[in-house]
Amino acid sequence: MTQIVRTIHEVRGFVSDCRRKGWKTGFVPTMGAFHAGHLSLIRQARRECDSVIVSIFVNPLQFSAGEDYDQYPRQLDRDLRMAESEKADILFCPEVAEMYPKGFDTYIDQSDGGLPSKLCGRFRPGHFRGVMTVVCKLFNMVRPDVAYFGQKDYQQYLIIRRMTIDLNLDVDVRVHPTVREEDGVAMSSRNIYLGPKQRKDAGCLHQALRRAEEMVSNGESSAARVTSEMKRVINRVKGARIDYIAVVNSETLEPLKEIKGKTLIALAVRIGKARLIDNALV
Ligand code: AMP
16 A cells, blocks of 8 residues: 655654665655656666655746646646555655745755756756755655656756765665657656647657667767757647757766767757657767
8 A cells, every 4th residue: 555645754754664674765756647657667666675655746946937837737646546556655745835834945056057057957947956955855854775767857867866976865866768658759747738739749859869869870970960850850840849959968968069978869849838858868
């Protein structure tokens, strides 16, 4: 049985019991509205750890004004059943007032030119500061041995990994491959914002990435040629607006002119009300 826990006090109690037994704790932080991507992270945690804690918290701090905080899907009953099917032990769902009580005034951030300023950071100012702050708090509450993140949000994974190293948080941060729909679209809680036509159009992100991978495996090393081909693929879809297409070093997120060594190809595209992201490591 998966147990719903609402308070920090209760989650700490559960974690203390586990520690006393010498158990390894796996943690999957999420904003809920589960899909197979979330479930694959929970399954991986179940495989590798003795106890599995999943959090659901739609974190107001990581949404800026005008973003979808209010519309973000909230479906706790369904999420509970899905967490149960993957044998999660605890579903930790704190209230906003529990996470950010009156007087809350401490934030976690990285330097101005650091990882949070790259890629999505240019379009979502303050977003990663909100993510780091909430994940740091959650890590301090749950004190996991291992935490699981999805490759779809690769920049987030890199930032959290940097944070745990810099703040000596002693959490093993692992990244897990992106889970996709049959047509290749990366699963996302935000896909529900798409109408049927837009949902079909969303395939262009994956198509652009596949095309890029194909070019690279055929020996193309010019980032400019790869991005311009990706742009062409996206622009075939009327109503797709590109935030960015980037070819960067997969550790520093610095732009590359020439594709060599570990490279991340990432993009963000707006279709209708949804802002979709995807990436590939080449
Ligand atoms: P979210 O609930 O969207 O904040 O995501 C919670 C975690 O699930 C994050 O680590 C995401 O990177 C991960 N995630 C989201 N979508 C996918 C996906 N399609 N495949 C794998 N992991 C994902």
